[in-house]
Amino acid sequence: MRAIRAVWALLLAEEVAVLVTYSRLPPSELYSVSGTGFRAGLSRVVVELNFPDALIALAILGVLWTYLPSELRALAGVAALMCAFAVLPAVVKQDDLDARWINAVPAAGVAIALVLSFAADVPKESARGDRVRIALGALLVLLASPWIAAALGFYLDGVPVLGRLFQTGRLASFHDPLHHAVHHGIHHGLQGLLFALSALLLSRVPNRVHAYLALLLAYGMANMLNDGWLEQVVERGWTSHTVPSVLGFSANWLWAAVLVSTAAVWAAASRAGFAPRPPRTAARLL
Numbered sequence: 001m002r003a004i005r006a007v008w009a010l011l012l013a014e015e016v017a018v019l020v021t022y023s024r025l026p027p028s029e030l031y032s033v034s035g036t037g038f039r040a041g042l043s044r045v046v047v048e049l050n051f052p053d054a055l056i057a058l059a060i061l062g063v064l065w066t067y068l069p070s071e072l073r074a075l076a077g078v079a080a081l082m083c084a085f086a087v088l089p090a091v092v093k094q095d096d097l098d099a100r101w102i103n104a105v106p107a108a109g110v111a112i113a114l115v116l117s118f119a120a121d122v123p124k125e126s127a128r129g130d131r132v133r134i135a136l137g138a139l140l141v142l143l144a145s146p147w148i149a150a151a152l153g154f155y156l157d158g159v160p161v162l163g164r165l166f167q168t169g170r171l172a173s174f175h176d177p178l179h180h181a182v183h184h185g186i187h188h189g190l191q192g193l194l195f196a197l198s199a200l201l202l203s204r205v206p207n208r209v210h211a212y213l214a215l216l217l218a219y220g221m222a223n224m225l226n227d228g229w230l231e232q233v234v235e236r237g238w239t240s241h242t243v244p245s246v247l248g249f250s251a252n253w254l255w256a257a258v259l260v261s262t263a264a265v266w267a268a269a270s271r272a273g274f275a276p277r278p279p280r281t282a283a284r285l286l
Helices: 002-024 037-067 070-087 101-117 130-143 145-152 188-202 210-232 253-272 280-285
Strands: none
Touching: 002 037, 002 101, 002 145, 002 188, 037 070, 037 101, 037 188, 037 210, 070 101, 130 145, 130 188, 130 210, 145 188, 145 210, 188 210, 210 253
């Protein structure tokens, strides 16, 4: 279960960073939150459990389904519905990221998914395609450097190489008052990185939800493109053309690219053998 544990470790690391950063920094340095101190940090953690964690936990449940004891599959189904609740309108509001009672539903689904992870008998993972996974993952982590620093509450200014590649603390403006190019706290570009890395890791486990994993990968990279293009290209004054958002469902070219990319990644991974299926013996035994 190394891949599944690695995904949970990623989510835990991000939540710890959220708790610390949102507890110690004033809301004026963050985005769409209010309140201060430890309570404010916990509030933002709950919202983060809704997005992106609940959608990643949904992928984990899909991967685990074949390997769960039959008596636990009903609970897994309930947890999946609770996680999927996070995509409903107004459950997560981008202009108000303080926790509300409705956010407890997806958060509880994530908690159940975590517990069920220890009840599954997951087979040996497939290393086929790991070179592609590592190369792509390393590139995405590099591109996400400004958001990783922001989640930890600092800028990349003065950091060798990265401080020259990316603008973070520099004051910039695009239809807004002057602000730091990359504000402290969580960005949807970082959430996109979590989607993409989780999809790459979970694809090592034989499963029947490779189409959803391909969607997570494409969707995550689209969020990184949207966020990074604004901060690193538009706000440098290189162009005034922005990339549309995919945080909500809307008819735009980036959503079309996500859907086309999902189908292409799924087909390519299947043909190359990067998408292992569960063994039939495991399916019969369970």
